[in-house]
Amino acid sequence: MVNKKKEELVFNPNAKTQYIGILISGHLYIEKNLPCGKVVPIFFKKSGEVFGEVALFSSTQTYPCNITAKRPSEIILISKENILKLLLSDILVMNNFLQLIANKALFLNLKTELLSYSSIQQKICYSLLNEFDAKENEIITLPFSKKTWAESLNVSRPSLYRELKALENYNLLKCIDNNKIGIINAEGLANLIMSE
Incomplete structure (x- = not known):
C-alpha cells in the first residue's frame, strides 16, 4: 500500500514501467504533457479503478503520462x-483484465473521434453522448471541473x-451548476454532431 498526498506524482514519463496500480x-x-507545454487530461480515476496496465504490458519502458493524486490517495x-x-x-481475473484493456482501447478510439470534430458544439455533444453516455432527461455529473473538460x-x-x-438557448441541455448538466434533447445533440 502506498499513500500519496494531494498533487503528488504516482508515475511520470521518466519512471520505469514496473507496476500497475489499483486506487483504493x-x-x-492521468495527464499528457505535450512538447508545447500544454497539459491534456486523458483519464480521471476514482476508487476501485486500475491504472498503468497498458504501459506495463506494452513495449515502452516508461509510463507515457503523469499520474497525479488530486486528493490524498491510497494505492496498491x-x-x-x-x-x-x-x-x-484465474480465468475470470484474466477475462476482466482483457476487458479492461479492450475498454481502454475503445475509449481512446472515441477520444480520437471526438478530437476529429471541427466545431466546439460537436465536441460537446459527442462528449456528452459518448463519453458520459447521456440519455434524454438525465442529469450528468462531470467527474471534473469544466476547465478540465475544456482541456480534454x-x-x-x-x-x-x-x-x-x-x-442551452437551442433547448438541448441545461447547465445546472458547475459540474451538472441536464440533457433535454439527446436526439437534438446527436443531430448536431452530424449536421456540421
Missing part, C-alpha cells in the same frame, strides 16, 4: 510478475462556456 481511495488524474502497486501469476491462476475537448474554457450557453 482518493482521486487521480502490483508488479508485472505478480499480475502474470494472478492472470494465469482541446478548447478554451471561455469557448466551452459560450457554446454550452448556445446549446
Whole structure:
C-alpha cells in the first residue's frame, strides 16, 4: 500500500514501467504533457479503478503520462510478475483484465473521434453522448471541473462556456451548476454532431 498526498506524482514519463496500480481511495488524474507545454487530461480515476496496465504490458519502458493524486490517495502497486501469476491462476481475473484493456482501447478510439470534430458544439455533444453516455432527461455529473473538460475537448474554457450557453438557448441541455448538466434533447445533440 502506498499513500500519496494531494498533487503528488504516482508515475511520470521518466519512471520505469514496473507496476500497475489499483486506487483504493482518493482521486487521480492521468495527464499528457505535450512538447508545447500544454497539459491534456486523458483519464480521471476514482476508487476501485486500475491504472498503468497498458504501459506495463506494452513495449515502452516508461509510463507515457503523469499520474497525479488530486486528493490524498491510497494505492496498491502490483508488479508485472505478480499480475502474470494472478492472470494465469484465474480465468475470470484474466477475462476482466482483457476487458479492461479492450475498454481502454475503445475509449481512446472515441477520444480520437471526438478530437476529429471541427466545431466546439460537436465536441460537446459527442462528449456528452459518448463519453458520459447521456440519455434524454438525465442529469450528468462531470467527474471534473469544466476547465478540465475544456482541456480534454482541446478548447478554451471561455469557448466551452459560450457554446454550452448556445446549446442551452437551442433547448438541448441545461447547465445546472458547475459540474451538472441536464440533457433535454439527446436526439437534438446527436443531430448536431452530424449536421456540421
